[in-house]
Amino acid sequence: xxxxxARQTMTSCCPEEKDPFPSSCTYQKAPAGLKAxxxxxxxxxxxxxxxxxxxxxxxxxxxxxxxxGFVENFLPAPASPVPRVRSQMSRxxxxxxxFARLGIGRNSYRIAPGLYAIGAPDAQSxxxxxxxxxxxxxxxxxxxxxxxxxxxxxxxxxxNVWCAAGKGIFSAQEVACRxxxxxxxxxxxxxxxxxxxxxxxxxxxxxVKKLCGFEVVWGPVHAKxxxxxxxxxxxxxxxxxxVTFTLRERVELIxxxxxxxxxxxxxxxxxxxxxxxxxxxxxxVGSAVSRGATVLLAYILAIAAGAVLAPAxxxxxxxxxxxxxxxxxxxxxxxxxxxxFAGQLAWLEMLALTIxxxxxxxxxxMNFTGSTxxxxxxxxxxxxxxxIPVQALGALAAVALWVSAGFMGS
Amino acid sequence: xxxxxxxPGATSLVYDKESCVGCGSCAIVCPHGVFVMNExxxxxxxxxxxxxxxxCALNCPTEAIRVTPGVGCAAYIISGWIxxxxxxxCGGEGDCC
Numbered sequence: 062x063x064x065x066x067a068r069q070t071m072t073s074c075c076p077e078e079k080d081p082f083p084s085s086c087t088y089q090k091a092p093a094g095l096k097a098x099x100x101x102x103x104x105x106x107x108x109x110x111x112x113x114x115x116x117x118x119x120x121x122x123x124x125x126x127x128x129x130g131f132v133e134n135f136l137p138a139p140a141s142p143v144p145r146v147r148s149q150m151s152r153x154x155x156x157x158x159x160f161a162r163l164g165i166g167r168n169s170y171r172i173a174p175g176l177y178a179i180g181a182p183d184a185q186s187x188x189x190x191x192x193x194x195x196x197x198x199x200x201x202x203x204x205x206x207x208x209x210x211x212x213x214x215x216x217x218x219x220x221n222v223w224c225a226a227g228k229g230i231f232s233a234q235e236v237a238c239r240x241x242x243x244x245x246x247x248x249x250x251x252x253x254x255x256x257x258x259x260x261x262x263x264x265x266x267x268x269v270k271k272l273c274g275f276e277v278v279w280g281p282v283h284a285k286x287x288x289x290x291x292x293x294x295x296x297x298x299x300x301x302x303x304v305t306f307t308l309r310e311r312v313e314l315i316x317x318x319x320x321x322x323x324x325x326x327x328x329x330x331x332x333x334x335x336x337x338x339x340x341x342x343x344x345x346v347g348s349a350v351s352r353g354a355t356v357l358l359a360y361i362l363a364i365a366a367g368a369v370l371a372p373a374x375x376x377x378x379x380x381x382x383x384x385x386x387x388x389x390x391x392x393x394x395x396x397x398x399x400x401x402f403a404g405q406l407a408w409l410e411m412l413a414l415t416i417x418x419x420x421x422x423x424x425x426x427m428n429f430t431g432s433t434x435x436x437x438x439x440x441x442x443x444x445x446x447x448x449i450p451v452q453a454l455g456a457l458a459a460v461a462l463w464v465s466a467g468f469m470g471s
Numbered sequence: 472x473x474x475x476x477x478x479p480g481a482t483s484l485v486y487d488k489e490s491c492v493g494c495g496s497c498a499i500v501c502p503h504g505v506f507v508m509n510e511x512x513x514x515x516x517x518x519x520x521x522x523x524x525x526x527c528a529l530n531c532p533t534e535a536i537r538v539t540p541g542v543g544c545a546a547y548i549i550s551g552w553i554x555x556x557x558x559x560x561c562g563g564e565g566d567c568c
Contacts, residue, residue: 223524226526227524227525227540258499258500258502258526259502259524259526261499261500261526261529261530262524262525262526262529262540263529264529265529265530266496266530267530267532279499279500282502297499299504302499302501302502302504303502303503303504304502304503306475375475376474376475381476381477381478381479382478424545427545428544428545428546430544430545431544431545431546431547432544433475434502434522435475435476435477435503435520435522436477436522437477437478437481437482437483437521437522437523438523438539438540438541438548439481439482439483439523439539439541440477440478440481440482441544441545441548442548443478443481444478445545445548445549449549
């Protein structure tokens with residue numbers, strides 16, 4: 062049975078694991094709450110010169126490290142001092158969240174694993190476990206205002222709870238390892254850990270109990286319910302146990318979806334311009350530029366339809382298969398383009414561009430299945446086996462029609 | 472999540488009710504309410520709601536539940552078709568979730 066606790070690490074579409082210290086528990090990293098210091102221009106160099114008053118000493122400063130803004134002070138503890146963190150969002154947090162949402166530095170937005178404290182926890186206080194992706198930690202911390210608790214951050218290599226659990230990184234071993242490293246048995250008298258429900262994909266509660274003696278209580282899916290959960294003596298209502306996929310949650314995923322478009326765009330756009338130049342005179346630079354600009358607009362519309370509108374409008378688009386949803390919104394975008402260029406484009410060109418937008422949008426929307434919390438991999442594969450040949454045929458037909466239209470001199 | 476339904480009849484979830492010891496773990500960990508506890512047995516009430524996350528199977532003490540967990544991302548599946556499931560990856564920066 063124990064092999065079931067040691068689930069093989071799954072490769073997945075989640076952020077790549079970039080951990081310079083793969084052996085999670087044996088390596089002594091920077092104490093929790095400190096990050097490596099990378100001074101750019103030595104901002105404090107004028108502190109003792111130029112007649113300015115020297116700043117008071119910072120007792121928690123360490124050479125080579127910089128304190129995270131969310132750390133208020135440190136509590137003494139058997140293993141190492143425990144950083145006591147704030148529950149308020151600071152400008153530093155807000156900026157970090159924005160960058161992570163935009164995909165900038167998202168793969169290294171991590172905090173040191175280990176034990177943290179919030180409020181004034183004691184030996185009876187609950188222990189909340191979370192991932193070391195800073196957004197996961199922040200969501201929990203922001204919802205613990207007025208709560209006295211311990212926060213045990215496990216090393217998920219900077220990946221969020223659900224993805225890390227899916228990869229098998231957020232595992233029973235990792236939790237047990239952190240419990241031991243923090244010497245939790247000497248800090249709390251109870252033997253209970255509150256884990257986020259979504260970590261159950263990678264954590265076996267029995268495994269945790271067996272490995273470190275702590276019982277797992279499955280907390281709510283969303284951090285926003287954590288206080289209510291604690292108030293109800295750690296009982297979750299059915300609502301707390303369900304994932305959601307609200308408009309806001311879907312829109313937050315759009316920038317990362319768009320980020321995936323960079324590389325394909327580099328190859329596709331020159332190809333589209335080249336195809337647009339093919340015509341009666343074999344190749345015309347003028348046509349390549351003028352017709353190419355129209356195709357570029359069609360490409361932008363396809364991205365807008367498949368990677369922006371389809372995720373946002375997901376529940377309202379017809380069909381269950383994402384490829385169908387994408388094709389429908391793509392057809393609407395194609396109709397819009399045709400209406401905008403009525404009189405300037407031949408009907409063959411309008412048809413070619415509409416089919417192109419539909420195929421591209423359908424493919425892009427199908428890719429969004431990897432970001433939703435309700436599509437099963439078996440279902441996605443089933444859908445793809447049917448959709449990809451149709452999308453490929455559509456793209457080929459669009460190219461054939463577009464090049465034919467070029468030969469007709471329209 | 473009632474607004475969101477994916478393809479019916481696709482999940483790899485298999486449940487052997489005879490092996491259920493009624494611990495209730497599956498009903499707790501499932502984020503889609505696929506299992507419901509009734510009379511000390513788990514009941515599979517919404518099989519098509521399963522997204523194959525694998526939480527139920529991992530936390531079932533008697534292996535009464537089996538499911539093939541995986542990644543529902545198109546790029547990953549295409550990579551699996553080309554390079555084999557063992558070597559599949561999302562390619563690029565690989566940060567779609």
